[in-house]
Amino acid sequence: MPAELFFTLGALHLVMLASPGPDFALMLRTCHDRVLALGAALGIALAILLHSLLSLTGISLLVASAPWLFNAIKLAGALYLGWLAWGALQAVRAGAGSSQHSSRRGQGSLGQGLRMGLATNLLNPKALVYFMGLLAAMVSPQVGMGSRALLAAELCLLSLLWFGVLALCLSTPRAQALLARSQRAVNAVTALLFGLVSIAILLELAGGLASMAG
Template sequence: MYISLFLTLGAMHLVALASPGPDFALILRSCHHRARALGAAIGISLAILLHATFSLTGISLLIAGAPLLFTLVRVVGALYLGWLGYGALRAARSRQSGFSAQEGAQGSLLLGLRQGVATNLLNPKALLFFVGLLAAMVTPEVGTGVRLLLALELFALSLVWFGLLAWSLSTARAQRLLARAQRPLNLVTGLLFMVVSGSILLETALPLAA
């Protein structure tokens, strides 16, 4: 009965996953250390599971409907993404090749996990995406059990996608290719974080200034 719902939702989620964004940029920035990259993949997937669960239970809708709370979420998320962007741009300006010594010392799965959760969970655009997508596709008639399975589907697809991405980018061959363009990659990922951060802050400030 719900096969079409699972297939459609899964296909739309895969399209969203394949689109460049802060999650992809984080994997790219972390791939110098496989453990850290895999940790980031797990963290992003866990955050997506939380977003899906919150959206399917109405919690995200309550957050989005509370102006002060949602503004706080947007500002905190934008500042965090901006901080990640600043770190990437600083690395791009560094005279040292590759990743910084500090990043090398922090190549742990736990660090990647924390960054993955924070990058996705604090991104208000992700919150709005799941609220809009799930509200449009999951009707009130859909039971709790099916909603749980839908959330698990999104988690599983995210984990497979970002896990494969983290693993493939952290191979020796991929690292040799990426090492030749380390500064441009840091520049691109830094600018991506900064653009997303700036757009969130601008979208937040415009209604307040009106």
């Protein structure tokens, strides 16, 4: 496998990881508990590993080519992200302050965070399309399965490193003190991120169904 492919794909993935989206919003929602946040980081990384493997083996293309299955994934993802947005919006309306923020500390678990991370990333059809497009464009058919597995492992490890560091940094006492003072703004940002992606998926789904009906 050419070294250029390895480093270029890694660099592009890091840019994607640094972009605000549902995964970043989830880290903001879970960082009040370090264990929960680390579980979410692990879940996101495992979901990205699965996305990568599905894309590199062509399974994602089969899923995308089955309209009913892809639409079902879109609907499930939109509803789940919408539910997360509603939860964050309720926190904004409740005016969650530092006392509520502190009281939630220690209530999460690694398994709970893992499930949240997996669901948030796996149920986001935008992630499926992203990995399918990126890997199809950059990984030629001549690249062997061993190299493909190495590329998938690279994307997973970079994701775990990025979100793991984010979880550790955002869960420090100093960061928590800053977040507690701006908790309503944080909840508003997470609600906006979840909500925008959810609405975009629903509009895309509605447009696709309308074109099929026409």
